Amino acid sequence: MERGSTVAAVAGPERAARHHGNRHGRSEQARQAVLEAADDLLVEKGFTGVTIEGIAARAGVAKQTIYRWWKTKTDILLDAFLQDAAEALTPPDHGDLAPDLRAHLRQLALFLTRSDAGAVFRALIGYAQHDPAFAAVLRSGYLDEQRRRDSLPLERAVQRGQLPDGLDMAAEIDRLVGPIYHRVLVTAEPVGPAFTDGLVDDLLHRLTDGAKSEPE
Amino acid sequence: MERGSTVAAVAGPERAARHHGNRHGRSEQARQAVLEAADDLLVEKGFTGVTIEGIAARAGVAKQTIYRWWKTKTDILLDAFLQDAAEALTPPDHGDLAPDLRAHLRQLALFLTRSDAGAVFRALIGYAQHDPAFAAVLRSGYLDEQRRRDSLPLERAVQRGQLPDGLDMAAEIDRLVGPIYHRVLVTAEPVGPAFTDGLVDDLLHRLTDGAKSEPE
Amino acid sequence: MERGSTVAAVAGPERAARHHGNRHGRSEQARQAVLEAADDLLVEKGFTGVTIEGIAARAGVAKQTIYRWWKTKTDILLDAFLQDAAEALTPPDHGDLAPDLRAHLRQLALFLTRSDAGAVFRALIGYAQHDPAFAAVLRSGYLDEQRRRDSLPLERAVQRGQLPDGLDMAAEIDRLVGPIYHRVLVTAEPVGPAFTDGLVDDLLHRLTDGAKSEPE
Amino acid sequence: MERGSTVAAVAGPERAARHHGNRHGRSEQARQAVLEAADDLLVEKGFTGVTIEGIAARAGVAKQTIYRWWKTKTDILLDAFLQDAAEALTPPDHGDLAPDLRAHLRQLALFLTRSDAGAVFRALIGYAQHDPAFAAVLRSGYLDEQRRRDSLPLERAVQRGQLPDGLDMAAEIDRLVGPIYHRVLVTAEPVGPAFTDGLVDDLLHRLTDGAKSEPE
DNA sequence: GTATAACCGAGACGGTACGTCTAGTCTTACC
DNA sequence: GGTAAGACTAGACGTACCGTCTCGGTTATAC
Numbered sequence: 001m002e003r004g005s006t007v008a009a010v011a012g013p014e015r016a017a018r019h020h021g022n023r024h025g026r027s028e029q030a031r032q033a034v035l036e037a038a039d040d041l042l043v044e045k046g047f048t049g050v051t052i053e054g055i056a057a058r059a060g061v062a063k064q065t066i067y068r069w070w071k072t073k074t075d076i077l078l079d080a081f082l083q084d085a086a087e088a089l090t091p092p093d094h095g096d097l098a099p100d101l102r103a104h105l106r107q108l109a110l111f112l113t114r115s116d117a118g119a120v121f122r123a124l125i126g127y128a129q130h131d132p133a134f135a136a137v138l139r140s141g142y143l144d145e146q147r148r149r150d151s152l153p154l155e156r157a158v159q160r161g162q163l164p165d166g167l168d169m170a171a172e173i174d175r176l177v178g179p180i181y182h183r184v185l186v187t188a189e190p191v192g193p194a195f196t197d198g199l200v201d202d203l204l205h206r207l208t209d210g211a212k213s214e215p216e
Numbered sequence: 217m218e219r220g221s222t223v224a225a226v227a228g229p230e231r232a233a234r235h236h237g238n239r240h241g242r243s244e245q246a247r248q249a250v251l252e253a254a255d256d257l258l259v260e261k262g263f264t265g266v267t268i269e270g271i272a273a274r275a276g277v278a279k280q281t282i283y284r285w286w287k288t289k290t291d292i293l294l295d296a297f298l299q300d301a302a303e304a305l306t307p308p309d310h311g312d313l314a315p316d317l318r319a320h321l322r323q324l325a326l327f328l329t330r331s332d333a334g335a336v337f338r339a340l341i342g343y344a345q346h347d348p349a350f351a352a353v354l355r356s357g358y359l360d361e362q363r364r365r366d367s368l369p370l371e372r373a374v375q376r377g378q379l380p381d382g383l384d385m386a387a388e389i390d391r392l393v394g395p396i397y398h399r400v401l402v403t404a405e406p407v408g409p410a411f412t413d414g415l416v417d418d419l420l421h422r423l424t425d426g427a428k429s430e431p432e
Numbered sequence: 433m434e435r436g437s438t439v440a441a442v443a444g445p446e447r448a449a450r451h452h453g454n455r456h457g458r459s460e461q462a463r464q465a466v467l468e469a470a471d472d473l474l475v476e477k478g479f480t481g482v483t484i485e486g487i488a489a490r491a492g493v494a495k496q497t498i499y500r501w502w503k504t505k506t507d508i509l510l511d512a513f514l515q516d517a518a519e520a521l522t523p524p525d526h527g528d529l530a531p532d533l534r535a536h537l538r539q540l541a542l543f544l545t546r547s548d549a550g551a552v553f554r555a556l557i558g559y560a561q562h563d564p565a566f567a568a569v570l571r572s573g574y575l576d577e578q579r580r581r582d583s584l585p586l587e588r589a590v591q592r593g594q595l596p597d598g599l600d601m602a603a604e605i606d607r608l609v610g611p612i613y614h615r616v617l618v619t620a621e622p623v624g625p626a627f628t629d630g631l632v633d634d635l636l637h638r639l640t641d642g643a644k645s646e647p648e
Numbered sequence: 649m650e651r652g653s654t655v656a657a658v659a660g661p662e663r664a665a666r667h668h669g670n671r672h673g674r675s676e677q678a679r680q681a682v683l684e685a686a687d688d689l690l691v692e693k694g695f696t697g698v699t700i701e702g703i704a705a706r707a708g709v710a711k712q713t714i715y716r717w718w719k720t721k722t723d724i725l726l727d728a729f730l731q732d733a734a735e736a737l738t739p740p741d742h743g744d745l746a747p748d749l750r751a752h753l754r755q756l757a758l759f760l761t762r763s764d765a766g767a768v769f770r771a772l773i774g775y776a777q778h779d780p781a782f783a784a785v786l787r788s789g790y791l792d793e794q795r796r797r798d799s800l801p802l803e804r805a806v807q808r809g810q811l812p813d814g815l816d817m818a819a820e821i822d823r824l825v826g827p828i829y830h831r832v833l834v835t836a837e838p839v840g841p842a843f844t845d846g847l848v849d850d851l852l853h854r855l856t857d858g859a860k861s862e863p864e
Numbered sequence: 865g866t867a868t869a870a871c872c873g874a875g876a877c878g879g880t881a882c883g884t885c886t887a888g889t890c891t892t893a894c895c
Numbered sequence: 896g897g898t899a900a901g902a903c904t905a906g907a908c909g910t911a912c913c914g915t916c917t918c919g920g921t922t923a924t925a926c
Contacts, residue, residue: 030876047346052908064910065876065878068877123346126341129263129341139403179395181398182393267887268886269885280889485881486881495882495883495905497903561777610830619787619822678871699912700912710874868925869924872922875916876918882909883909885907887907888905
């Protein structure tokens with residue numbers, strides 16, 4: 001994982017972009033072409049339509065170059081996803097719990113159901129069901145971090161005294177985002193603002209005894 | 217798909233089971249061998265290790281026989297799953313909402329995380345993320361029916377007057393089972409009785425203003 | 433080697449040609465297309481230009497079909513060679529040693545230097561220098577038999593009393609054909625009738641004390 | 649090919665051997681390492697096992713260094729062969745035709761069948777069947793010169809009056825060495841002293857009317 | 865004595881072909 | 896008509912080398 005893949009791909013922002021096949025660095029041009037080709041193929045032809053051969057052909061890159069830097073097509077998609085979406089789901093900070101959560105859940109629902117990055121993400125979650133090793137990579141590369149981001153509004157509210165201490169943070173987040181993921185991954189029902197706001201209302205009612213959401 | 221697959225496979229109980237390569241209908245022996253081989257391969261080698269060729273070889277069946285009755289390996293797995301697990305997740309009826317839900321969610325969590333059928337189901341849910349057509353088949357073949365079963369305790373409670381009329385049943389079920397699916401499909405955190413009971417408590421508190429769950 | 437390759441390919445003349453991908457026989461159509469494609473490619477592009485992929489593409493055949501029946505491209509070329517040239521080098525029988533040998537050596541020289549089959553043969557002899565296992569196959573599949581054919585005129589002459597008994601047949605054949613192969617494989621000098629007739633004259637002079645060849 | 653390869657490689661005896669990565673000459677150390685690596689690989693793994701990458705890795709040399717000085721792996725092998733074997737096959741001069749030829753042919757047979765250099769040579773002859781351009785290089789780089797050396801005993805005998813004037817020298821050499829090459833390249837039969845001495849006896853009998861070889 | 869430039873090891877690059885695997889189709893003989 | 900067997904076309908897999916290239920480092924002259 002030391003060579004630019006997955007997490008490192010995100011962590012190394014000022015990657016050496018001027019080299020071209022020498023001992024001091026990989027070709028950033030090839031890397032970008034691969035990630036974009038993988039993304040494009042997923043959106044156009046679906047997960048099954050993403051093949052290493054197809055990526056190589058579309059990116060104008062040799063297969064060996066792909067195998068040099070990535071192990072599987074899901075590693076490529078994860079890299080592409082991380083690059084596209086790493087910061088897309090950081091909840092805002094209005095200084096108030098309710099609007100923070102409502103905005104965050106709406107954004108999450110939109111991301112999962114409407115964006116290209118969301119399509120990649122759904123494909124990766126799906127593949128993770130077939131490959132425990134990849135599931136672990138996906139969690140350590142993205143999901144754990146996202147879970148941390150998801151909890152920020154609640155933690156800030158605890159610090160403000162808006163919420164009581166000693167919350168089971170993990171369980172609260174499951175109750176907030178679980179129903180959304182369920183609709184996205186299992187039932188394919190629409191996930192609109194009314195639904196996500198309702199989830200926030202439940203939490204506020206349960207933990208603060210009041211503060212109904214205002215209709216918009 | 218009209219001949220014995222998916223739903224029909226379950227609907228036709230007194231299938232001709234005594235023939236073997238003759239003019240009088242399909243061989244029930246071959247069908248069972250295929251379904252068992254698919255199941256076994258999934259548990260042993262994972263979803264990727266399930267191939268039509270592998271199933272045929274292990275079942276001692278010709279590939280053509282498989283293609284005659286099923287379109288894809290996921291159709292086979294769905295058939296196998298339906299046969300094993302169709303009735304496994306019908307919630308009990310104690311005449312009381314709280315124990316019904318608690319038992320049902322515990323059973324659901326166990327099914328998803330511990331059983332072989334649950335492993336098959338997770339694989340199918342995963343594949344559904346990659347193939348919208350199969351997602352539709354999976355929903356119409358199982359998920360819709362399961363969703364109906366999930367709602368039975370709530371509906372009975374409404375009839376009993378235990379719950380108010382006019383509930384958004386779909387949203388309530390999402391809040392009950394969504395967090396469970398989330399943990400199973402996304403975070404891989406354990407899903408114990410405390411967690412599922414907590415989900416029931418939330419619902420009771422929200423809809424009936426009281427009735428905390430007793431620790432066991 | 434039981435499945436139609438090399439020797440068997442020649443031995444089985446009335447091969448079942450009416451089947452098409454079933455348990456009872458391979459596709460004769462595919463087999464012929466492969467052999468012809470290999471031959472054509474060798475003549476057009478040389479030995480290096482003969483690739484399994486290229487043969488498959490030109491023959492309109494799947495690579496797997498090739499690998500099912502042949503191990504290497506040289507096996508294919510040997511099959512093609514045997515089919516083309518098996519009977520091309522049987523010496524004639526005029527009832528007299530001198531004309532038999534003269535005709536045979538002239539024919540051998542023409543075959544080696546002018547024919548397409550000769551080009552294939554030179555390529556196979558060349559490859560045999562790189563692969564002892566293939567060298568053994570080539571010898572047992574063709575060279576041993578050819579050596580037997582080469583000796584026929586001498587054996588007939590011994591039977592007729594034209595030549596003394598107790599000849600070192602192998603050594604005599606080496607002296608007849610060795611210089612021809614040497615020119616073909618090593619020096620690339622032309623091998624005309626004067627040269628081959630001279631070889632016959634040497635033998636006659638050495639073994640029969642007379643009978644100079646008449647110029648033609 | 650102008651820089652140090654093939655013929656020049658032999659012609660340039662006082663090659664600058666003391667430099668290592670400067671503007672005034674190639675590294676003799678690298679050159680030797682490459683030639684030895686190629687030789688070793690051929691003996692260990694056969695012609696197919698000799699690759700530029702493999703040579704570079706074993707020699708501890710960069711691929712570019714190889715490509716700077718040689719065009720193909722066969723050029724390297726030819727260089728290695730010339731260095732090892734250039735003077736190995738000069739016939740002796742006893743002042744008498746018969747012993748000169750007998751010693752020379754025995755030595756040739758041993759060289760071709762027993763020595764490492766002979767193995768390289770057979771591989772090169774084999775490859776020459778696949779590549780006419782290389783065949784030309786091989787002939788001009790070695791075979792023509794060797795043919796000249798082969799004829800020395802005969803030429804000396806003509807000068808001495810031991811043999812008549814006006815011999816077809818090329819044809820005589822073919823009759824001497826052709827059977828040997830035939831056994832080595834085609835039939836893989838053993839080439840012992842009895843066989844090579846017999847070839848000499850034939851020539852003496854044919855050209856001098858007598859002078860049987862004495863058994864040794 | 866320093867600058868220059870030909871050589872060096874290293875290794876990434878775009879390619880081609882390899883030999884394997886599975887998909888999905890087809891044909892046959894048997895029952 | 897259904898079945899086991901298995902050959903067929905098609906195409907992706909992951910690997911090995913090819914020949915080209917760019918890089919940073921080394922070193923013997925030429926300035």
